[in-house]
Amino acid sequence: MYAAVPGGCPNSDPAFQLTPAGLCGYDFNLVAADEAETANQGLFAKGTFQITDTWDFTGNASINRAKSFGRYAPALNDFALIIPNDNPFLQNEDIVQLGGPFGGTAGEVGIPDEELYQVLLYHRFASLGNRDNFTDANVYDISGIFSGNVFGQVDASAGARYNEYKYFENGRFYLLRPAAQTGLDNGTYDFRDPNATPDAAANFKATTSRESTWITREAFADVQFPLLDLNGGQAKMLVGWEYREEDYEDLYDAASEAGQIGGSSGNSAGLDRRVRAYFAEAFFPVLDNLELSAAVRRDNYSDFGDATSPKVSVRYQPISPLTLRASWGEGFRAPTLDFLSQKPAFSAEPVTNDQAECEFEGFIWDESTATCRDENGNVQAVQINATRIANPDLGAEDSEQYSIGFAYDVTSWFDFSLDYYNIALSDRIDVFTPEEILDAIRVGDPVPEAFTITRGPTGRIQDLRFGFTNSGELDTSGLDFEANFRFGLGEFGNVTSMLRYVYILEYKIDNGRDQIGDPGAPDTRIQGATEWKISDFSVVWNFQVIGDQAQTVNAGGVRSGHIPTYVTHDFQVSYFAPWNGQITVGAINAFGKEPDARSAADGRDYNFSLYDQYGAQPYIRYTQRF
Template sequence: MFKKSKVCTAALMALSGGAILATAMPVFAQDQQQEGQALERVEVTGSRIKRAEAEGALPVTVIKREELDASGATTVAEFMRSSTFSSAGNIRPQSGSSAQSFAGIDLRGLGSARTLVLLDGRRLPKAPNVGDSVDLNTVPMVAVERIEILTDGASAVYGSDAIGGVVNIITRKDFDGVHAAVGYTDPSNAGGEKREASVVVGVQGEKGSLIMGVGSTKRGMVFTSQRPWGQTQGVSTYGNNYRNASGAFVSLGNLRGDPTIGCTDPNFWMTATGSCSYDFNKVAADEAEVENKAVFARGRYKINNDWESYLSASVSQADSFGRYAPTPAQLTVAANTPNNPTSAPIVVRHRTAAAGNRDTTTDTTLFNTQFGVQGKLTQSIELDVGGSYTDSKYKELGRNYIVRPILEQYVNAGLYDLYNPSANPSDVLSAIKATIGRDGSFKQKDVYAIATVYDLFKLPGGGASLLASIENRTENFADIYDSLSEAGVIEGSAGNSATGKREVNSASFELVMPLLKNVEASLAGRYEKYSDYGSDFAPKASIRWQPTKTLTLRASAGEGFRAPSLPQLNQKESFSAESVFDPRTCIAFGGPTTGPAADNCNIGRLVQVDTFTGANSSLKSEQSKQFALGLVWDPVEWAGVKIDYANIKIDDKITLIDAQTLIDRTNGDDPRPIPPGLFVTRDANGAISRVQQGYANEGTLKAQYLDLSLQSRWKLANFGRFEHELRWSHVLKYDDNGEDVNGTLGLPKDRAQFNTGWKLGAFNANWNINYIAKNGKVDGRIAGGYTTHDIQVGYTTPWKGKVILGMLNAFDKQPQLVAYDGRNFNFYLYDSYGRQSYVRYEQNF
């Protein structure tokens, strides 16, 4: 069988009451037991009962530090993007986004808000700039010992958000010495270069241990012009155009007899249809520059033979810089003014390029500390009492945004010349610009007490174990926009402030019952009471049967929930001009009812309507039901297989009911009712005057998954030791409100990895193959299967150093240009770096 240290084996094979553990590798505790060694109890994700049994009742994949290093990833977010469990990919930093620096984790394609992220078993705070998900950029890679991924619902153990699964990031504990590393990554495509540096120091003693570290990573900005799709001219009606009598936008210069007037400044150009466009590809960036810095410390002190105290603290910072093209503005220009020689008002779409690019810098800082004492009250009762405090702060500064009323005033007064934008005086340009800001925080305080009773009562298979816990958590959230943005007068930006506070009191239990020597049943449940919306209870039952030493079968069933986020319950009302299809409004605005779709009100012409988004204080939690089946089998000593099936149903989804959906319902195109508090109002002529969109509990999502893991280890005479693992995640079903969207754009049915490792003396090598299945098409272009290869070689020097050379995407696979979510390709699943060659040097002292 595969040999490991006793602590590692226990960690990989611990069984729980809430009941978990599956391992990334099938191994057996019997080897050590036969050798007369006592296994240490270790807590593993999915349960807080410490066990030392073989295999568990729920699937957990353990990513050890060696795999993190072999991946070539420099951040936790970067590594998790390659996980096969990230079915639909993960959000990552994007220039020009309201969540520019954010990097999330989305298990099963169910959304990052339905994936619970823990640090050493305690939940991390939500990122202030999104309000409902954890930013992985605030978790320092240098501090990570391993990552445990639970791919089943776990609300019965951890509470809200764990519908899609749990990612538990375990920090380093047992390290003695000094480890330093530096590295550099150079992509084959320009932009996106990476730098990394870290130092870890650990001290072990009879009375305790202390480990400290500092790390820094930085990835450069990727400009659109550095990519092939950025070589074509960007097309936008927001160049310098006005709407003519037929409703089309044509060059403003036509009003002065020459369409090129006002369209000769840098990056402006005339289209074949006679409009003045702006080439935003020349100046905008696809990806933001991101720099992560962190320092951490973790210590344990042995009070006596039965008790010890623990304390951990970390401060991490993620800074980003993004660039978006100059602000586009839609203006109403009065008749008979210097910029409008006609006798009727006109609508102008103008790019304020002379005012400069929209540049945004962000600064996210997370302070996290956890402390407590744990030990034995008696030989059979253990107690863990402690608390944690986290404070996530977010600051954003945006330059060169436009104050629409001032610009409109200056245009109508002739102070701003639309026909010669670059010649406008600097004081005029300064007058129409604003520096906007955003200041957010998410503070979380948590106190807990956990008692575990072993050998509570006897059963044929042994003594039962019971865990009982109580917890109190407070959350304080604020996302404050500047006053001009709140007033809705800033062009080129959207959003409004939100603040909120809640208190959560919870109680939970886990009961593990060894019914027979080879059969264990588990029950778990958690009750949570929220001060702002109500309460929930999530139960779970599981069973594990080991008919032979080489085969384990498992099953579980339970319920889960996700509480509405603080922004959804408390955000201020915000305004946006949404583009929608509504024939009645289009006709009322004077639009045509004949001609091609783009110009025909009855077919496809879009109109902009005033849309307001606000909080919904009546939201309740989402509810889920799930069950899972699995087996772990070692058919031979050198190979093992793990297969797991999961079935998830989510009711009362918290869903944004957007403007188009509401309009369709009022027009009878969608038979579903309009939720309370949301509406569409129209003027007497039928034109929409206001749309009130927002969140509501509506809809059902049903999903089924199949996961496979195959592993083997073998030695070939004098040619070294080989390790292989195939991980394959298959989506069997993804039904959203009765619509089967499995395999459609952005939702591939399959993700797989095949990892091979080799070691011989001082040399080692790794070869990882990553596969993403096809997922739909746009305009006839299919997002087909996508395969990349990552290669790494290493040499350990006689002086305890190590030289590592590697290539991510070694064969320079480029992303498929199938537009998705406003980008040239799916940013969540793919990247545009091309081949990433890297070098890293590590030194131990």
């Protein structure tokens, strides 16, 4: 039975608001802060030891720590709780039935017996307070490389690396669902007003924890030797070998693993793999102004098999200031261990294309476009309960790419380059989202067998299982322009400046319509970097531009609305001390530019995959060279 309390939202909390269907909803954006605070610390050391005249050892070590605090709206029970028929707060006159197979209202027919139906509660436990998450991520990295020369002509190197990523997360004020059910069973919690029975609600609080470790151990070696003499110089070849071990473990607390925590998501995972790779690269200076190179790499993964990646390139300089270049290659991307091993995890997912969910929330179902809309005709998303699952059969993503372009040295103080690139991904690793699954089922397209939908008596989705899969082909192409400027200012120092402009020409999935200009897919990216050096000081100004895009895409791919261009500025000042030390102070996004609210997506108040909402991020750094 789906019901609402007469009078809408009796609680004084302004975040509680009536939905079009008369349900008491909660505007979590009023209190959520996502990542309200971040802090980063790092220490890096590098040293080189000369062993002999021809051999040396280089060591690198670094420690980085990132801490963050996030605040989210009060916890909710992601899956329905049951209100017993004898609950003292469940009164006939207080319940209005909103639909379902039973007919009439509770006031007319009385409380039916348990064989007919159960009263289900979907509830925001506001009295628990906002959920607070604290994270602490640490990265430790150490490597050593021996390099030198053998027989006067062969350059060789060998080394090893150890990298450990350690992540801790603690959450406060989450919901312990069994305790909340007990509060409903014994009638001590007033579900009509979350703040009316604070003593009972205090027993529902839960603390969550997560500990994740990702360890990588590597060993590698290569040798480079001459092949033959050509008109443009000496041809050379490099051959090498790599070995890598990856051990991954991501552990959640027992209550979260068992699905007993409300308002939480994620679940434990863990897997390991071993990777061996062999590679070779050859360089041929055919003429003084013509160079060819070819490379091939063979990877063997313990969990999904082998892959070969070839590449060829050519560089031609018909006149001194002009260089023509082109390349072609193939590649692959292996699925990461978390994609392959994560246990089923709850996830609240937005959908716009399910009729039962749309109408339950009081919105209008547009049959012609199979979309949910509000009274003004705007596409409306509603949240469903879903479960993200791993795909142990996930395979590698293959790619083929080529590029062609030129570089031109106009003067001693100005040069520029322009390249065209084309990339095709096949068997791409991508999330088969709940919306995509619903669309595929509606039109009769195949859906992986593990991705199932469970619906209740009224047709509402109780659970939709989704996850990563190898799906289709992505084709994209674009232009990459870069210009460099160098100016001498005499006694006022020197200025160098770089401008990079990337214009995306095409972005198509499975040869469908071009998605450039859609929400989250701007056609323009610009980066600029300018540095002024004078005496012992350096002043840097960087800027980044993300182009504009449409706000929504309607039926037939028609775009509407506008999300404006997004520009941020970074500043940095450095002092180079006489003792080989460097003191740097700066700020990322110095003016605190925020993403436009019209980019809101996936339940957040901005497009999380395109922008960040950290605001201004000041920092200080010290570097010492010996």
